[in-house]
Amino acid sequence: xxxxxxxxxxxxxxxxxxxxxxxxxxxxxxxxxxxxxxxxxxxxxxxxxxxxxxxxxxxxxxxxxxxxxxxxxxxxxxxxxxxxxxxxxxxxxxxxxxxxxxxxxxxxxxxxxxxxxxxxxxxxxxxxxxxxxxxxxxxxxxxxxxxxxxxxxxxxxxxxxxxxxxxxxxxxxxxxxxxxxxxxxxxxxxxxxxxxxxxxxxxxxxxxxxxxxxxxxxxx
Amino acid sequence: xxxxxxxxxxxxxxxxxxxxxxxxxxxxxxxxxxxxxxxxxxxxxxxxxxxxxxxxxxxxxxxxxxxxxxxxxxxxxxxxxxxxxxxxxxxxxxxxxxxxxxxxxxxxxxxxxxxxxxxxxxxxxxxxxxxxxxxxxxxxxxxxxxxxxxxxx
Numbered sequence: 001x002x003x004x005x006x007x008x009x010x011x012x013x014x015x016x017x018x019x020x021x022x023x024x025x026x027x028x029x030x031x032x033x034x035x036x037x038x039x040x041x042x043x044x045x046x047x048x049x050x051x052x053x054x055x056x057x058x059x060x061x062x063x064x065x066x067x068x069x070x071x072x073x074x075x076x077x078x079x080x081x082x083x084x085x086x087x088x089x090x091x092x093x094x095x096x097x098x099x100x101x102x103x104x105x106x107x108x109x110x111x112x113x114x115x116x117x118x119x120x121x122x123x124x125x126x127x128x129x130x131x132x133x134x135x136x137x138x139x140x141x142x143x144x145x146x147x148x149x150x151x152x153x154x155x156x157x158x159x160x161x162x163x164x165x166x167x168x169x170x171x172x173x174x175x176x177x178x179x180x181x182x183x184x185x186x187x188x189x190x191x192x193x194x195x196x197x198x199x200x201x202x203x204x205x206x207x208x209x210x211x212x213x214x215x216x217x218x219x220x
Numbered sequence: 221x222x223x224x225x226x227x228x229x230x231x232x233x234x235x236x237x238x239x240x241x242x243x244x245x246x247x248x249x250x251x252x253x254x255x256x257x258x259x260x261x262x263x264x265x266x267x268x269x270x271x272x273x274x275x276x277x278x279x280x281x282x283x284x285x286x287x288x289x290x291x292x293x294x295x296x297x298x299x300x301x302x303x304x305x306x307x308x309x310x311x312x313x314x315x316x317x318x319x320x321x322x323x324x325x326x327x328x329x330x331x332x333x334x335x336x337x338x339x340x341x342x343x344x345x346x347x348x349x350x351x352x353x354x355x356x357x358x359x360x361x362x363x364x365x366x367x368x369x370x371x372x373x
Contacts (some may be wrong), residue, residue: 018236020244022344028250037282038273039335039365044355068344152345156338160268160364167272186274212351 026171040163042210062138064094065144070153074162084161091169092201093205095144097137098129111205113140119205124176141206149213166210174202223257263288263302268340269369276363281333283320284365285313287346288339299342299349310349333361 017146048089064086067075076090101113117125117140135196138144168182175185178198185202188195263286276282286302300307303316321329334354338347354362 015236017240018243021240021247025243025247027248028247028254032254034248037276037279037335037365038368039276039363040270041274041333041361041363042270042350044360044362046360047355048356064257150344150348152343152348155340156342156344156346156347157268157340158350159344160270160340160366163364164270164272164366171272182272186272191277212348214352 062143066148068150069152070084070151087165097132099135101140113142116205117211145209145213178202264339270366271369284335286337313353314357317359335363335365337365
């Protein structure tokens, strides 16, 4: 008789343990924010020296001009544009336009425009051969520059969406060059030597030349 | 009757002894991944989304600059810059960058990346001013932080 009573009160009641743990769990669930370190990267030009000549004259055809006014309206290559997503294809065509490719070696890897052309896959070459090569557009990827000029009154929102499109265009070029989609190219892990080699191969000779021009303070 | 009742009683409830263990496991996962916010945001942060995001590998080299309209309405609706816990003016950026740089080891100082967390309502004027100051401070790597946008095609 007494024995059976003992048996019943032997264990600690652990039924509420789950509730306590749940409470803690919910607290951490609510306060957690998994840190995001993602964004659009940009390399600013070096500091301007006082006595250095500021203007380096670029050939007009090598500049792809995007201007935003204070009402967030776009002027792309001197023509108004409403649909931001068109910029992606325009920039793609602009950078890959081998209008007048040179043999001049450029950059730290010493790659000329003709070397870049030779390294492209056949599908890209035939696309360029059929649709591009206009002498009014960029000479080659080595000299193509995208100039983005935003008025002081334009919104950050539209600036980011344009920067996003520009990066999309470049990532597509880089990706296609090594046989990846733009998304796969973006996800390349540069700590892995094999993927790093692929990344470097995709980027050599095609600099991502996005220039954020100083806005004018008057007009808009 | 009573025989039947007894039998079914013994197998009635699900064993819940392992439940706390499972919950604890989840709990530890969240405890480990949690980063408690070290700075209190004083500006609005509605960051526009983007698609072509790049992940930064070295978290140590990243410092944040928050830009947006102040949450405290008595400070007006003009966008302000927040660094660490306080508002700073445009002219304070160079000093702030140098301060942040001195926290890093000597070899890493030039690799400092400034992550700009900017509210979508902000005007570009202040962004351009910040960029000019960052160039002045020789912190040329910047990143416009943005959450992922769902692809729509």
